[in-house]
Amino acid sequence: DAKTTQPPSMDCAEGRAANLPCNHSTISGNEYVYWYRQIHSQGPQYIIHGLKNNETNEMASLIITEDRKSSTLILPHATLRDTAVYYCIVRVGGANNLFFGTGTRLTVIP
């Protein structure tokens, strides 16, 4: 699976959009980009995933660059409950195992 690079930490003001970047420059054509988050002492929670088109669901939006070498997870209106570690993972299509990197610790500030 391709390696991902994320900033170790970010702050975001409550109510503002949180934009979390992820670099995956070695991604191959059949690899999907997945985002999970982990709130302290809990299991990871699925957020969103995509292959090459931008995706949106009730939790977030995923913007993938045209060359697919990077992506951005957008939480449109961050709340205090969004404080968590966010993991960007690339996963081969047809494979189910997920390998977690170090993620980005997002702190939403009141």
Place this chain on the structure above:
Amino acid sequence: GAVVSQHPSRVICKSGTSVKIECRSLDFQATTMFWYRQFPKQSLMLMATSNEGSKATYEQGVEKDKFLINHASLTLSTLTVTSAHPEDSSFYICSAVQGINTEAFFGQGTRLTVV
């Protein structure tokens, strides 16, 4: 999303004893389940992959005789930490998928403390 339940959420055991952790998919049949370990302030590390009815596949460096995995049904996988030592103290997390190219759902984790 689908629900994956782990039990127990916390366990303290004496050094040398064995501990069993259960992972259940409550509202779907899981073709594959995964077990992870997470040490404080570190990321999740995949330990093994288990498919229903077959032997688990362990990641490099994970002792299969120490971490026994059983996936006897499509809704239940168990991880048994045998002859536990203090260095086995960690947060153990399972996940389950319903099929290929589907998202994985995670249990709430089990905090194991070996004293």
